Amino acid sequence: MSTTIRTVGLLSNTDAAAGTQYYRHIRKVVKEQLGDLSSPNLVLRTVNFAAVIELQQQGRWEDARKYLANVAYSLEKAGAQCVLLCAVTMHLVADCIDSSIIVPLIHVVDVTAKKLQENKHSKPLLLASGYTMEKGFYQSRMARNGVDVIVPDECGRSAVHNIIFNEISEGVMLQSSRDILISLINTAKSQGADSVILGCSELTALLDVNSLPLPGYDSTILHAQAAAEFAISKSDA
Structure with a gap:
């Protein structure tokens, strides 16, 4: 049938x-x-x-x-x-x-939260555009699903935003930028983060979601x- x-x-x-x-x-x-x-x-x-x-x-x-x-x-x-x-x-x-x-x-956000809950992750680091990390809509909707999202500090958020819009979006892939992103993940890990969300499709051009210091979630996929x-x-x- x-x-x-x-x-x-x-x-x-x-x-x-x-x-x-x-x-x-x-x-x-x-x-x-x-x-x-x-x-x-x-x-x-x-x-x-x-x-x-x-x-x-x-x-x-x-x-x-x-x-x-x-x-x-x-x-x-x-x-x-x-x-x-x-x-x-x-x-x-x-x-x-x-x-x-x-x-x-x-x-x-809802489908990402569902996957986090399935894997018993409740404190993810969010890497995304500056708008997504700073406007609060992502964090508040995640909180409704029982997930406490953290983001990098101001310097880190600026770096991620720049990497997305001024590098990856322009076809520029730098190892130094990948190192910055990995460093941000390691910092979050030391602060209690239990996972990381790649909240922008461009980031997967630099980061393999399966080879990160924390369990990774590709929100696009x-x-x-x-x-x-x-x-x-x-x-x-």
């Missing part, structure tokens, strides 16, 4: 790296579960990342909310049965986006995994 695959809506930025990672992992899971000829049903919208970053830098979060909410709504109208934001930073406005659509928004499971799960329809 054939399996109905539900349609996943992906809202990505114009830097194709994250969207590509989502597509590849969702496709991999669907093929593994349903057979080589199976493929996911996806609806993809990309947004001008430069425009989103400019809005963020100007503190115009309400404009960012409206912009991304309209894009999410267009995914729903195109047939998406769930929506994912393929950038952790975009989740700062996730509540507004969620309220603008009827279909579920699969939240990256976990998020994509949740989307794949939604796609192949039985619908009530």
Whole structure:
């Protein structure tokens, strides 16, 4: 008997790296579960990342909310049965986006928290963009799931943000930057952290999530995994 695959809506930025990672992992899971000829049903919208970053830098979060909410709504109208934001930073406005659509928004923090809980990790270090580490939305949502997120100090946060946006995003991979990230993980470990979350897809270009001083969680892969499971799960329809 054939399996109905539900349609996943992906809202990505114009830097194709994250969207590509989502597509590849969702496709991999669907093929593994349903057979080589199976493929996911996806609806993809990309947004001008430069425009989103400019809005963020100007503190115009309400404009960012409206912009991304309209894009999410267009995914729903195109047939998406769930929506994912393929950038952790975009989740700062996730509540507004969620309220603008009827279909579920699969939240990256919730799926990451679930995996942490499964492995009995409750105090992860978060490495991500400065916006994600500093705005508090990530920590507060994790706290609702019983997880106490810690972040590097101000100097460390600045270093991570710079590595993401001024190096990795520009195709620059430096061993010295990898050493900085590993040092931040070791510092957090000495302060009681029991795991580390790579909360930005770019970081996996420098760090192997399976070869870190602490157990690692790639939030992009976990998020994509949740989307794949939604796609192949039985619908009530």
